[in-house]
Amino acid sequence: MRTRPAIRFAPLALALAALVLAALVLAAPTARAADTPDPVADAKAFQKFYTQKFPKVKFEDFVNGPYSMNEDMHRQWEEKEQFPPYEFALEAGKEMFSKPFKNGKTYADCFPNGGIGIRQNYPYFDEKEGKVVTLELALNRCREANGEAPVSYVKDEMASLTAYMAFTSRGKPMDIKIPNDPRALQAYENGKRYFYTRRGQLNFSCATCHVQSPGERIRAEILAPALGILNAMPIYRSEWSGMGTTSRRFTTCNSQIRGVPLNPQDDEYRDLEYYLSYVSNGLPISGPGARP
Amino acid sequence: MASSIRVRATSTGDTTEVQALIQHPMDSGFVKDAKGEIIPPHFIQELTFEYDGKAVFVADWGGGISKDPYVKFAFKGGNKGDEIKIGWVDNKGTSDATTTKIQ
Amino acid sequence: MRTLLLISGFLVASMAPALAASEADFKSAYAAAEAAEKEAGQLRNQWTTTEAALAAAKKSAAGGDFEQAVASSKEAEALAKASIFQATSEKERWKDMEIR
Numbered sequence: 011m012r013t014r015p016a017i018r019f020a021p022l023a024l025a026l027a028a029l030v031l032a033a034l035v036l037a038a039p040t041a042r043a044a045d046t047p048d049p050v051a052d053a054k055a056f057q058k059f060y061t062q063k064f065p066k067v068k069f070e071d072f073v074n075g076p077y078s079m080n081e082d083m084h085r086q087w088e089e090k091e092q093f094p095p096y097e098f099a100l101e102a103g104k105e106m107f108s109k110p111f112k113n114g115k116t117y118a119d120c121f122p123n124g125g126i127g128i129r130q131n132y133p134y135f136d137e138k139e140g141k142v143v144t145l146e147l148a149l150n151r152c153r154e155a156n157g158e159a160p161v162s163y164v165k166d167e168m169a170s171l172t173a174y175m176a177f178t179s180r181g182k183p184m185d186i187k188i189p190n191d192p193r194a195l196q197a198y199e200n201g202k203r204y205f206y207t208r209r210g211q212l213n214f215s216c217a218t219c220h221v222q223s224p225g226e227r228i229r230a231e232i233l234a235p236a237l238g239i240l241n242a243m244p245i246y247r248s249e250w251s252g253m254g255t256t257s258r259r260f261t262t263c264n265s266q267i268r269g270v271p272l273n274p275q276d277d278e279y280r281d282l283e284y285y286l287s288y289v290s291n292g293l294p295i296s297g298p299g300a301r302p
Numbered sequence: 303m304a305s306s307i308r309v310r311a312t313s314t315g316d317t318t319e320v321q322a323l324i325q326h327p328m329d330s331g332f333v334k335d336a337k338g339e340i341i342p343p344h345f346i347q348e349l350t351f352e353y354d355g356k357a358v359f360v361a362d363w364g365g366g367i368s369k370d371p372y373v374k375f376a377f378k379g380g381n382k383g384d385e386i387k388i389g390w391v392d393n394k395g396t397s398d399a400t401t402t403k404i405q
Numbered sequence: 406m407r408t409l410l411l412i413s414g415f416l417v418a419s420m421a422p423a424l425a426a427s428e429a430d431f432k433s434a435y436a437a438a439e440a441a442e443k444e445a446g447q448l449r450n451q452w453t454t455t456e457a458a459l460a461a462a463k464k465s466a467a468g469g470d471f472e473q474a475v476a477s478s479k480e481a482e483a484l485a486k487a488s489i490f491q492a493t494s495e496k497e498r499w500k501d502m503e504i505r
Contacts, residue, residue: 052504059504093321097308097371206499211452211484213491217502251369270451278449 047199048286049188056289060237064225072251073241073296075234079225080117083232087300094297096173096246103174111156117171120152129172129179130295132286134187135194142197142280145172146257163274169244169253176243184241184295186288195270197237201285204278205236210269214280231302238290240283242299249302256283308311310403313347318380320351320359322388330365345393349373352379352387352397380404426471441485452491455484461469465473 060072064079071078077087105124118124134143149171150160151218161167188194208215217238219228224235244255255260257274260282264271270280306325311318313324331343343365351359358377376402380386389399438459445451462477 012419053306055504093308093310093323093372093374095323095372097323098325098370202503203499207490208495208498209450211454211488215499215502221502221504267452268453270456271448272452 032124040072041264042131045200047195049117049198050193052202053289053291055157055293057271058236059221060235061226070294073238073290073293074299075239075242075301076232079232079234081164090300094246094298095248096244097299099170099244099246100173100177100198100298103170103172103177107169107174111153111158113156115151115156117152120155120166121149121168126178127182129297130182130185131187132250133280133287135189135197135284137189137191137194141277142201142284144256144275144280144283145175146255146282147224147261147275163255164258165250165252165254169255170258171251172244172255173298176295180297181294184238184287188288188290197281198288200278200284203284204301205285206284210267212267214267236286236289238293240286241290244297245299246302247301253298254272257262305400307388307390307400309386309388309400309402311380311402312380313404316377317378318353318386320350320374320386324349324390326370326372326390326392327389328367328369328371329364332337332365333337337362343393345372347393350388351375352389353377353384356405359385393394426475428466428471430461430472431462431466431474431478434475434482435459435466438462438478438482438485441482441489445488445492448489448492450488452468452484452488458479458484 027257043059055116061067061069064072067078072085076088077083104190105116118126122128126242129145132148133142135141146163148166150163155159188198205216206221220236220239223233225235234240240256243259245259246253250258257279261271261278263276305324306315308324309320309322311320326346327344328346329341329344331340331345333341335341345365345367346361346363349359349361349363350357359373361373363371384404385401386404387399387401389397391397432466438455441456442451442459444457446463458477462474462481465471466474
């Protein structure tokens with residue numbers, strides 16, 4: 011009796027299907043996708059990565075970015091700290107901070123402890139709003155709540171104000187909290203994803219420079235490690251001949267890799283700041299800072 | 303209005319080390335603004351440090367010096383408590399001056 | 406002679422489209438590029454070079470050089486499409502770089 015070909019091969023097909031299924035089931039545990047975010051483990055691994063890569067750098071020194079990467083740079087940093095270029099902005103920031111708005115209130119009325127010594131708590135996850143709130147965002151919201159026009163996020167007043175607030179927190183360890191809220195965890199994950207995702211025509215991610223190549227050069231610049239990279243913000247950058255905020259650095263980094271920058275304080279940037287600050291918890295605030 | 307000159311002078315043995323940070327745009331006159339128009343030249347032309355009535359450091363600057371210039375130098379002499387006079391004049395004729403005591 | 410005229414006439418007629426891009430050609434090429442760039446924008450991954458090519462296309466068209474305008478539009482579309490490809494292909498690959 012001649013059996014039809016399909017029937018003859020049926021047992022073989024079934025066996026093959028079973029094998030494939032078994033292979034898929036076995037492969038599942040190695041898939042990385044579905045892990046629940048574990049920021050504590052992330053931060054530990056992040057800090058370990060850099061301390062192992064640069065065993066001679068003192069932990070607190072990572073906040074000095076490129077200046078911690080070699081001896082010559084460190085000497086330059088020490089000299090610069092004797093007469094820092096951010097002094098003018100810092101002084102201006104102190105004046106601006108205490109100057110009342112047209113309605114008589116001041117910035118101090120918007121912040122805990124009058125805005126003094128609180129910079130290390132930013133950014134924080136606002137559970138009512140369901141989003142990350144950065145210091146820059148909080149400052150402009152304070153202005154608008156008191157009938158003043160918001161200022162540019164990238165320089166001038168915003169840089170001076172954040173310079174002053176950072177200065178009042180100098181030495182305090184970065185202390186970012188992630189509340190037990192799935193939205194906060196999601197924001198943290200979003201920030202982490204942004205940090206590692208390649209973008210722009212040059213196909214760089216933040217990690218390309220600051221994880222893969224800290225201490226090495228991109229053209230004439232020495233690259234900073236990502237650990238503690240926001241602790242010195244805002245910075246007087248010689249390249250800018252002036253002060254710049256975290257927003258300025260995020261947007262210019264994007265355009266440098268030929269990616270159209272998002273708007274300052276867009277969700278992606280807020281989440282990125284949240285992630286980067288959290289994994290640098292424990293490192294001292296050193297702002298305002300100076301960079302090449 | 304605060305002075306544009308931030309200065310510190312320290313005496314170590316028989317030399318005095320002076321550092322100064324001056325707030326000034328130092329526009330060279332070659333840079334264009336966002337609209338494509340030249341930003342007119344505006345830079346310090348002469349910077350002088352005087353001690354005991356004599357100039358111990360004089361700088362003749364042009365547009366090549368960067369914004370917010372920082373100067374550091376040392377000179378022989380100077381005692382703690384003595385005064386140093388610092389002054390600058392720019393190409394628009396604006397000037398500023400200040401004094402400091404050697405620490 | 407008549408054959409020669411016919412042939413040369415035919416040749417000129419067939420070359421004409423290759424020589425002159427019309428404003429209509431530019432408009433459709435630019436629209437395609439703009440649409441691709443808009444999609445890249447929704448993926449939050451536009452390139453500065455795409456924007457530059459779009460601007461160059463507009464400038465050429467304004468000056469009447471539709472040939473160049475079409476070329477720049479096509480370049481912009483290609484760049485925009487590449488940025489869309491990047492956004493989708495890099496979406497999961499970030500985990501390869503993650504410090505764990």
